[in-house]
Amino acid sequence: MEKGFPAVKKKKKSFLKKITLLPKQVVQTILNDIPTKMVNAGYNLYSNFQKGQLSMGLPISSQMLETQEQIRNRAAAKLALTLYHIFLKTTRKRIPRKAIKHILMEEVHRRRLVLTEDVIILNREELIRLVRNQFKIEEIHLDAILEEASRRVILREALQVKKAPAYFESRIDEKEFNGRGDYEIVYYKDYTSDGKEIGFQRLVSIESVTMADNRPSVLLVPGFANNSRCYNLSNRYSIAKDFADMGYWTYLFDPRGVGINEGKFDPYYTIDTLIDHDLPTVVKFIHARSKGKPSILMGHSMGGIISENMVLNWGLRKNLKDNQTLSQAGRTILDRILPDEQEADQNLSMVKGIITLGSPKFFKKNTHLVFPSGLWLNHLARMLRLRYVPIQEVFWLMTQPPVLKQINRFILNHNIGNLNFLVNPENHLDDKEFAQQYLAKAMESVPLGMGFQILKAIYNGEGFKRMDETRLNYSRHADAFPADIPLFHFWSTTDPVSSPKNIKYSRYYPHRYKRVYRIETVDDLNKVEILPEKSQLIDFIISDTKHVDFLYGRTAEEVIQPLLFKIIDQVWGDWTYENSAAGSL
Incomplete structure (x- = not known):
């Protein structure tokens, strides 16, 4: 060392920085693939020891x-x-x-x-x-x-x-205070067919709609452990207001016990409850209150599963007696659960189309560490005597205490080893707070029954099944979906929940027109063609999108939202009250 120059100590590189210097596939293998297999193996070993795995394939204590x-x-x-x-x-x-x-x-x-x-x-x-x-x-x-x-x-x-009559309350959200626009938010309440109270909202731009106009009606259905705030986080992040600005009548659905239905929590209801009771109640209410206007349903994650399978149930009713893929016992039970054929036909007339964003048909538990980790809920529920899945409490720890908040902010703004389950940080470079804001406002705890139904699908990888004695596998009965209701699926190349492998189920749908579009850049939107055709099924494969990126971020703004507007406008077409009345004569 030359004289006159002080010794300079070399800074040691942190473990994370060293890891990031390795090839991406190597990093993913070290941090995701190997731990995933280890957690799966550990779960199976412990389950066998505790005899926690049942013959039906669902790990329930x-x-x-x-x-x-x-x-x-x-x-x-x-x-x-x-x-x-x-x-x-x-x-x-x-x-x-x-x-x-x-x-x-x-x-x-x-x-x-x-x-x-x-x-x-x-x-x-x-x-x-x-x-x-x-x-x-x-x-x-x-x-x-x-x-x-x-x-x-x-x-x-x-x-x-x-039943008690439906009622509503409303409030005005003005541009003077929000800096964006003038909106009316109306709160409705109705009662489901099983006697449960259910509340939901309507959000419209005051300047864009008038009573009984012919503009599209869109019902937004949130995903697993989400409330309707996922569609209306803030003025910047609000699909609901984006739709309202387009002149759409925008409705926000909340499952019982969450969102505006908080306090009516039932620890044992399942996703089937939402398919059979909650969502149909809201769809029928909107149709009745708007004097016959149908709705386009859009669901993110589990919200898409609920929306699509509700309609599939109504389609299943029409040929239930002749369905040989179900056992006689299964048909008997479904005959009591499903609405009669006349009501099913009426219900189907209330749905104009369905859009699903990252809504899986099946899970592969070895693809991401979050899946086998979630399976441990089976044993934790028994040991801790849980009555619900404490998701809200877990994310509170991730987003509120100062030290943990900083640690998790770092994790959520990086994707080391492809471990980031929620967002691709490249889609949120201008807002490092987004992911934590989403977790804090949109996530809620869910009933054990709903949690176990998701775990069942993760565990067996065979598709999404009912929890009752019918064991109906919705994913394998896509042929019962009505051919005259257009359906649009959004998948991602990097979302472990909604990989393009789900497209293999599209061949079972009865639609006449089917297409798959791979969207890698904004320019690819030019090749997308949405037909004025009822019997169409289109699968979109979006590049570099994680689970929440379907809703917000650069890709959502530049690629997904323009597609959604195009789909809604084309599916709605020239619908008017006059045409609808003439068609029913």
């Missing part, structure tokens, strides 16, 4: 199954008490409550009555059959029993007629 039996007991006991008082009042005879409960439990076991979440709701025919055949009550009392049952709202027919 025995405690969870016992809880379901408790739910059936509780539902039967509740209805038995009501029937006890109805029979006593109308016949002056006491039928022991326990005897009534025993009969109800047997009816549920034999699948002659259906348990909906945590209640048993009878229809008129079922109550008549029980009165005559099971409780042996004289015919002279039947009318009085039916009248009292209707008054106490234990019949489905009474529930539809006597």
Whole structure:
């Protein structure tokens, strides 16, 4: 060392910087692929030791199954008490409550009555059959029993007629305060077919719409563990306001228990609940309140699964009796769950088209560390006696405490080893706070039932299945989807949830016109053709997009949103109230 120059210590490179100097595939192997296989192997070993894996392929602890039996007991006991008082009042005879409960439990076991979440709701025919055949009550009392049952709202027919009327509240969000535009946000409430209260919102640009105009109606459905704020994070990040600015009537759906429905949390409801009850209620409400205007449904992640499978269910109803891919027992159960054929046809007329953003048909648990890590919920739920999946609490720890906030901000703004599950940092170079803002505002905890349904799909990799006894695999029944409802799927080359491998299911759909577009640059948009054709299915493969990038960021703004506007405008076409009325004559 030359004299007169002080010694300079070389800074040691951090582990992360050393890692980033390696080839990307090597880094991914070290940080993602190998740990993923290790966590999978560890889970399988522990599950076998604990006998936690069931023959049906779903890792659910025995405690969870016992809880379901408790739910059936509780539902039967509740209805038995009501029937006890109805029979006593109308016949002056006491039928022991326990005897009534025993009969109800047997009816549920034999699948002659259906348990909906945590209640048993009878229809008129079922109550008549029980009165005559099971409780042996004289015919002279039947009318009085039916009248009292209707008054106490234990019949489905009474529930539809006597439910509390829908109401709304509204507020104005003005440009003077938000710096963007003038919007009206209306809050609605209705009741589902299983008697649950459900709230949702409508957001419109005050200057762009008028009462009973012919502009498109779009219903936005959030993904797993998300509320509707994912579509309206802020003035900058708001698909809802982007759509409103285009003149669309924009509706925001929240599942029961989250978003504006917070406080009505049911720990045991599943995704099937949203498919069978919650989303259909909102779709039918919008159609009725707007005097017959249909909706285009757009769902991100699980929201797309819910939207598409709701419509698939209605299509399945039309040929249910002749469907040989289902067992006779499965068809019998679905016959009780699905709306009748006439109602299914009416419901289908309310849907103009469906767009799904990153909504998988199946999972591959070895593709990302998050999947096998999530499977451990099975054992954690048992050990910690969880009643819900504490996603909101986990992300609070990631986004609020100062030290952890800085660590996770670094993680969320890098994609070392392809570990970043949420965003591609290259899409958010101008906003390092976005990912944490999204987690803090849009993410919520979810029921165990919903969490286990996702885990079931991850674990077996066979597609998305119902949690009830039908075990209906939606992914393998795409042929039941109505051919005259256009469908648009968005996939990504880098999103582990929605890889292009999902396109293999597209061959089962009955649509006449099918296309696949690979979008790598903005220029590729010029080759996209959306036809004025009802029977079309288009798959879009978007480059370098992570799961939340479908909604926000550079690629969303430059590529995905222009496609969404093009799809909505083309699918809506020349729809008017006048044309719709003429077509129904």
